[in-house]
Structure formats: structure tokens, C-alpha cells
């Protein structure tokens with residue numbers, strides 16, 4: 001019942017229950033975003049909704065790599081109220097996830113989630129200015145970015161350069177409509193991919209998130225060297 005990637009590799013910490021993606025609840029009996037809780041063999045699981053979490057959508061759409069392990073250190077840009085970060089928190093029981101969010105209203109909701117989960121560290125910061133939080137975290141194994149800004153790729157690259165360890169990987173959820181509503185998403189995705197390659201990143205995996213999220217593409221990247 002561990003979830004299997006398209007490659008056939010199983011992901012430790014991500015499960016499939018009756019055809020639904022799920023993680024094992026680190027904070028039993030507590031929901032984060034109204035998700036369903038399911039008891040199975042003495043453990044409680046939270047169903048992971050691909051319409052509420054782009055990471056769940058990417059897994060279901062055939063992501064071939066999932067660079068998150070039980071002890072991963074993670075930087076998450078655009079944590080919002082903690083929907084996706086909370087599922088990652090369930091997976092990395094020996095790790096830590098630094099959650100950057102700049103909107104005070106979202107941060108208030110995020111704080112409620114972080115208070116009950118020791119591995120989630122909230123940072124009220126602007127991801128445009130990574131130097132401002134450089135002293136607050138260590139190098140990370142995995143960087144996840146979902147900020148829906150016109151310069152989302154630049155924000156991702158700046159944070160990757162500052163915080164990702166050499167062998168680490170990053171994942172960006174590109175929202176075409178945040179970049180330009182008038183142009184075809186495919187053209188925007190191609191341009192953002194070229195932008196990443198020109199700046200020294202290699203794209204190791206990609207999936208489109210429709211029908212769960214329209215006009216979004218998930219890219220997994222690492223340093224090209």
C-alpha cells in the first residue's frame with residue numbers, strides 16, 4: 001500500500017488507500033484543511049487531495065522522482081496555510097521543513113499547523129529576499145517552490161543557489177497565468193525551462209498538473225555543474 005511512482009519505485013511515507021493518496025497523520029485526530037482521516041491497521045492516515053495540493057497532483061500525474069526522505073531537510077517557498085507542507089511534515093518524521101510565507105493572514109493559519117508539528121518551522125519572510133533569512137536555516141536537501149509570482153523562476157533559482165546542498169534537488173510549480181495570461185502555457189513553460197538551463201540548472205523530471213490544476217507544470221531540477 002506504499003505509493004508507487006511511474007518508475008516502479010515505492011515512496012516511503014506516501015500511501016495509497018482505496019485509490020486515494022495518503023500520509024500517516026503526525027498529529028492524530030487533527031485535520032489541517034478538512035481532509036478525511038482514515039484508520040488502517042492501528043494507524044491514522046490523512047487523505048491527500050490532489051485538487052488542494054499540487055504535490056499530490058504531480059505524484060498522481062506520473063512524477064518519476066520524489067526526492068523527499070524520512071530525514072530530509074526542506075525549504076518550502078509559498079507555504080500558505082500549510083496544506084502541502086503538512087503532508088510533507090507527515091513524511092519527514094526525522095527531518096525538518098522550513099516554511100516561508102509572506103502574507104500575515106496565511107501565516108496566522110500556518111502557525112496553528114506548525115505549533116502542533118515540531119518539524120515545521122514557520123518563517124514570515126519574502127522569498128524575493130533570501131538573504132534576509134539566510135541566517136535562520138541550514139543548507140537543505142530539497143527545495144519546493146509554489147509562489148505564483150511573475151518572476152517565480154527567478155525566486156526559485158535565487159533560493160536554490162543560496163540554500164540547496166550540491167547534490168540536492170528542487171521542485172517548482174510553474175503557474176503560467178501568473179507569468180502572462182495572454183500567451184499559451186506551453187510556450188511559457190518552454191521559456192521558463194530555457195531560463196533555468198541558461199542559469200546552470202538541469203531539469204530531471206516534469207509533469208503537467210491538469211486536470212487537478214489548470215495551466216501548471218511541475219519541474220524537478222538540480223545543479224548542472
Ligand SMILES: C[S@@+](CC[C@H](N)C(=O)[O-])C[C@H]1O[C@@H](n2cnc3c(N)ncnc32)[C@H](O)[C@@H]1O
Pocket residue numbers: 052053054077078079080081082083084085100101102103106125126127128146147148149
Ligand atoms: C499557490 S499558494 C501556495 C499553496 C501551498 N503551496 C500549498 O500547496 O499548500 C502561493 C502562496 O505563496 C505566497 N507567496 C507569494 N509570493 C511570496 C513571496 N514572495 N514570499 C513568500 N510567500 C509568497 C502567497 O502568499 C501564497 O500563500
